[in-house]
Amino acid sequence: MKIHYECFACAANQCQKIVEIGTEDLGLRKRGIIEAAKLMGRINEDSIPAVFDSEVFLGVYRVIGNDDPFKDYKELSNRLAEKVVSDIEKEKMDLRTALKLAIVGNVIDFAVGYSPERIGEDVGAMLGEELYVDHSDELFDRLGKAKILLYLTDNCGEIYFDRLFIGKLKEAFPHLKIYVAGKEGPIINDATVEDLERAGFEEFARIISTGTRIVGVPLDRVSEEFREVFGRADLIIAKGQGNFETLSEIKDDRVFYLLRAKCRPIARELRVPQGSMVCMRAM
Amino acid sequence: MKIHYECFACAANQCQKIVEIGTEDLGLRKRGIIEAAKLMGRINEDSIPAVFDSEVFLGVYRVIGNDDPFKDYKELSNRLAEKVVSDIEKEKMDLRTALKLAIVGNVIDFAVGYSPERIGEDVGAMLGEELYVDHSDELFDRLGKAKILLYLTDNCGEIYFDRLFIGKLKEAFPHLKIYVAGKEGPIINDATVEDLERAGFEEFARIISTGTRIVGVPLDRVSEEFREVFGRADLIIAKGQGNFETLSEIKDDRVFYLLRAKCRPIARELRVPQGSMVCMRAM
Known part of the structure; x- marks a missing residue:
């Protein structure tokens, strides 16, 4: 974009x-x-x-002279989101609800003015909303045939919802090899590989760095290792606006976007009303 | 500044x-x-x-390709302000209240998010507020001795409050020669010489152009005519933030600022709380 x-x-x-x-x-x-x-x-x-x-x-x-201005904010987001997720009844949760929760988690974004204190109360309300575009049937169908999934994370806080979803994916598709990618270092409130390690993603997935602090997946900046995994993946789940902004330029049909269209440009680009939640295959 | x-x-x-x-x-x-x-x-x-x-x-x-994007907004501001001012009981109004009204009029500024529909209801509330800095005694005292006053206007709408104040000044100091300055052409919602003419300032004052569309009084850009009047004036009343921003750099003790400190930078510069109304001699 x-x-x-x-x-x-x-x-x-x-x-x-x-x-x-x-x-x-x-x-x-x-x-x-x-x-x-x-x-x-x-x-x-x-x-x-x-x-x-x-x-x-x-x-x-x-x-x-501050290499991580959002450090405290990110820690607060992670702590709050971890608590909210731990309070959720996960035992009987279906895959579709877990996917929706992963999108709901995408609202936890300080950069567009969200206060982390409201996470808990908003989660319930948003779970009641319909996805404006819902290609999850196709996503799950293709996951059944896929060998390698690359999961691109977005923000701190949100990653605890991603972990819940990835756990459910691993249950439903035990054969799947899952890579989960974070940023190489701090950039706004994006999750770094370190955040992913602390959140315990290695239980279900292999954690990798995009190799850059640039938001999204700028393919001319990522590491050789990341590029190799990106090339091998059968399916790519891309969370949030930054991943969409970079990947929408390459029109790769392995990609599914999971996001809330927070701003007008993204909504305009996706042709959905601002605020919509979508699970959308790349066009 | x-x-x-x-x-x-x-x-x-x-x-x-x-x-x-x-x-x-x-x-x-x-x-x-x-x-x-x-x-x-x-x-x-x-x-x-x-x-x-x-x-x-x-x-x-x-x-x-639009030389006056705020045209409609300015016309609306002028129309509403003219109506509000015509509804005010002017006969027994004292000079100090008229001065305060001229500052109150300074909130009519679309550029910082004010909706003109609220003019009427806000005027009353703001007239009840104290000036945070009030050098009006000194201003009136010096006006009694002055021969030439240069009055620098700010925004459309506001100018109808300025006209009321200038009318009262002319009553109180009939010997005073008053120049009232507007911009040479459209720039955001600033009053142009044309706006001043339409508002009928010639009843009390001589209307002059600053000779530029640049907001405030950038002395390297103004016309020769304006510079000459500026040089001859005994006192200068400068309305609003733009005039303050340009004149505060030259530290001219003939200047009195009449404004509301709408933004943090102006408030910080004037050392007053944000939102304060002031009538302040130049430092």
């Missing part, structure tokens, strides 16, 4: 949050923002928001 | 509003925003927000 007109102000607002959360020093905040403005001046009509934004954010991190 | 860290995202959000209000065409909106990003990449730590933003906005106007 190439940038839409709303992506610029959204990135600028995220940069402001980054400097506010990243330093108390007004002078450093200002230097960070000036760096953001300079880097954002390089935008062009083919820029992919996830990639472009990540480069800007990492530039701001460097200038303000 | 030089930019604060919040000025970048604020300008980016204003650019988004400009393209949304200025064109329905998504492709044009995107081109307008890319132009905004490129122009904003030139920011530096000495940039003055009003000047820098105006250059960016005019660049966006050019790209989207």
Whole structure:
């Protein structure tokens, strides 16, 4: 997905949050923002928001001297989500509900203004919502025939819902070899390989790094190891907007997107109402 | 005033509003925003927000092919404000209340998210608020000795409150020669000389143009005529944030600022709580 007109102000607002959360020093905040403005001046009509934004954010991190401004927020998200998931009755849960929970988990995204305290109360309400696009029958059908699944995670917090879903996938498709990918290092509130290790994904899957801190799956930046797994996978489950933004450019029919269309550009691109939850095969 | 860290995202959000209000065409909106990003990449730590933003906005106007995106909004503001002011009992109003009304009128600013429909109900509430800094005694005292007053307007709508105040000034200081300045052409919702003419300022004052569409009083951009009047004035009343942002750099003790500190940077600069109304002599 190439940038839409709303992506610029959204990135600028995220940069402001980054400097506010990243330093108390007004002078450093200002230097960070000036760096953001300079880097954002390089935008062009083919820029992919996830990639472009990540480069800007990492530039701001460097200038303000904080390599992980969302550290506390991410820890809070993980702690809260782990608790919410542990309170859920998992024994009799079917695969479809677990898939939906994995999408519901995608709302836990500080970067678009979500407060983690509301996780618990919102989960119940959202589970009652229908998926606006639901290709889960096809996904499960194809998972029955697949040997290798690559699961691309998105945010901290959310990963505890992913773990629940992946556990159910492993139960339903015990033959499946599952790889679960996280970022190489901190970028906004995305889950890193370290977060995945701490969340205990190795119980069901092999944890791998995308090899980059850039959000999503920028295929020209990922590691050789990741590219190799990406090439071998029979199916790819891509969580969240960042993975969609990067993968939608390559039109790979092994990909299923699981996400909530939080912003207008994503909703416009997917041709769904803003706020919709979807399980959608790549077009 | 030089930019604060919040000025970048604020300008980016204003650019988004400009393209949304200025064109329905998504492709044009995107081109307008890319132009905004490129122009904003030139920011530096000495940039003055009003000047820098105006250059960016005019660049966006050019790209989207709309030279006055706020035309309808400004007309609505003017119409509503004219009605509100005509409903006010002016006969027995004292000068101090008229001054306060002129500050209250400063909240009519679409660019920071104000809906003109709320003008009427808010005016009453705000008239009850105290000025956080009140140098009006000194202002009136000095007006008694002054020969020439230059009154720098800010936004459409607001100018009807300015006209009421200027009428009262003319009553109280009949010897005073008053110049009232507007912008040379459309820039966001700022009042142009044409708006001042339509509002009938010539009853009390001589209307002049700053000679530029740049917000505020950028002394390197104004016309020779304006510069001459600016030089001759004994006192200068500067309405709103844009005039403050440009004039605060030259530290001219003839200037009194009448404004509401709508944003954090202005509040921080003036050392007042955000939202305060002030009548403040230049420092």
